[in-house]
Amino acid sequence: MSVSSSGTIAAIATPPGEGGVGIIRVSGEKALPIAEAIFKSAKDSFSGFKPYTMHYGYVLDENSTELDDVLAVFMPGPNSYTGEDTVEFNCHGGRAILASVLGEILSRGAVLARAGEFTLRAFLNGKMDLTQAEAVAEMIHAPSKGAAQLARVKLSGVLGHRIEELRGRLEVLRAHLCVAVDFPEDELECLPLDKMMTEVTDAVKNISEILAGVERTRAWREGGLAVLSGKVNAGKSSLLNALLGRNRAIVTDIPGTTRDFIEETLNLDGLQVRVVDTAGLRETTDKVEQAGLDMGKELAQQADLVLLIVDGSGPFDLSDIDPEFSAQSGKCIAVINKIDLDQSTPSASEVMAEAGYEVVEISAKRGQGIDELASSIREHILAGAGEPDPDELVPNSRQAATLRKALSELDGLVQDIEMTIPYDLLGVRLETACSALSEITGEITPQEVLDSIFSKFCVGK
Structure with a gap:
């Protein structure tokens, strides 16, 4: 992206898809002339665009055919977002409608804006510094x-x-x-x-x-990562479904059903957490399953929190736990599943507690203990962070x-x-x-830095 604010740009400023309203933004020296050429007011008394005033009317094509009825607003520079003359058309939010209106604007001399180009112009025109643009x-x-x-x-x-x-x-x-x-x-x-x-x-x-x-606010800014780890048929996929409140992962009594990882996002009281269900741990000669196991271990190493899922109804030994995920690692919770069934002796909960793990007992099938586990996940990922200071x-x-x-x-x-x-x-x-x-x-910023920053923006912003 070249550092330039010349020419008139236009783009759809609302997300793709269908909705009640879709906004098209136009910025540059031709913004007002284009608007005057394609807009017809619904009022006979209309005498031209008044700044910062919504005008109801219609967008017409070159044959005076009505493309959509819209609300249009003109914001003269430098008192606009970009610092340039800007016009926004509030259209109906259908893809075909927005495409036709945008096409008419482009045919009148505007060019399609690149990702982040409106904010880039705001930066170049002194409306904001680079920290504000990134914000x-x-x-x-x-x-x-x-x-x-x-x-x-x-x-x-x-x-x-x-x-x-x-x-x-x-x-x-x-x-x-x-x-x-x-x-x-x-x-x-x-x-x-x-x-x-x-x-x-x-x-x-x-x-x-x-x-x-x-580092303290990383989880708030980037979200957290929690990985479900454990032997085959311990109930990892059932737990993922229980946390989500819907069936996302396939659950069967056949060992090795999950061979790849499945990722979903939870919102835990305002904190976004990516939860990953990994392949069940066991010895295997299947290359595909082994690749899934290796990928799961790599994800667990990167995770903020590892949930060690244990089948509490079957025989259990601490040797089943990867030594890398010891209680001393500070990133593990022992989740004892299937508490609705008869428990092994000694119970897995007792063994894991004695080893120093925080223990949460659940029944993924019946939904028992899921709320408590969700709270524990949130607390662990935010350990030492606390709630964000809104003024920090x-x-x-x-x-x-x-x-x-x-x-x-x-x-x-x-x-x-x-x-x-x-x-x-x-x-x-x-x-x-x-x-x-x-x-x-942004007082002195290399071109490649600007390219990297603004290329991450959505088109229309």
Whole structure:
């Protein structure tokens, strides 16, 4: 995606499919002329588009045939989302209708917008900084209410303002450093080392505070992963169906029914959790089944939580549990299934509890204990995180990586100051740190970074 805001673009701004309303957005210098050419008001008194006012009427094709009755609104630049003249048509939400109206708009001189191009133009036209632009996508793709709240804080511009304030202080320090380099005989007067150390260590503290919430809020921002693991016929597929409240996985008494993994998503009181049912553990010579077992083990290693499903009605021994998923791993819950049947002696619950596992007893078939298990899943994935602070600043992965780069340079700068490294060499680290902070807000951002960010947007946003 080239960094350009020339030309007039148009796209359907609502999701694909059928619905009551579908919105087509047009932005650029031809937006108003196109709207005037294809829109016919239902009112004889209509004298032209009034800004920020909904006008009811019809979209006509070149033969004056009515394509749809619509509500149209004109938002003149720079007081629009993109900073350009923008028109939005609220049409009926059928695919054919939207396609015909969009086709008419494109035939009048607009071009189809690329993914994220409306927000890219907003960024290029100074309507938002890069942290706000990324927050738009984060809100759209937020897997939970908590994630949406965290994105909304950044959409307000608070993160960008804090980064800019921090960079501004470092730039002042750079200016003093340049003076000290140019006038070495006055360097101690221009920039005392103790003052420089204070400023740098304060910047380190500020960046560390911003980074503190990244891992703690990961589950809210990305969702959690829980993997069902256990021997064949322990009831993993039945449990998946019970958690979902519907039959998603095939359940039979034939060992090895599940040969691949099945993934579904649960919403546990606002937290999105991917639950994966894996192939049952057993010795096998079947290459397909073994591939499923290997894939299941790999998923379990990546998981936030592993549910060790045990058939409580049959013989059980701790050797049946993969030693990698010991109680000490801190990522396992022992789920004792089939409690509606006679239990083995000693019971699997007793054995697992003595081994240090948290134990939840269920009957996937009858739905017993499922609510308790769902609560335990949520608590484990959010362990140490708690509910998200709606006012907390939490950078995304790109921003966090760039902040860590700046932090590394500033940590090195602290060491260099302690070693009384020459001022001109100190300036190199300071310049690198400032450049990294500039990348976060978009003051200085490589083209490939912009391409990567905006290509992840949906078309129409």
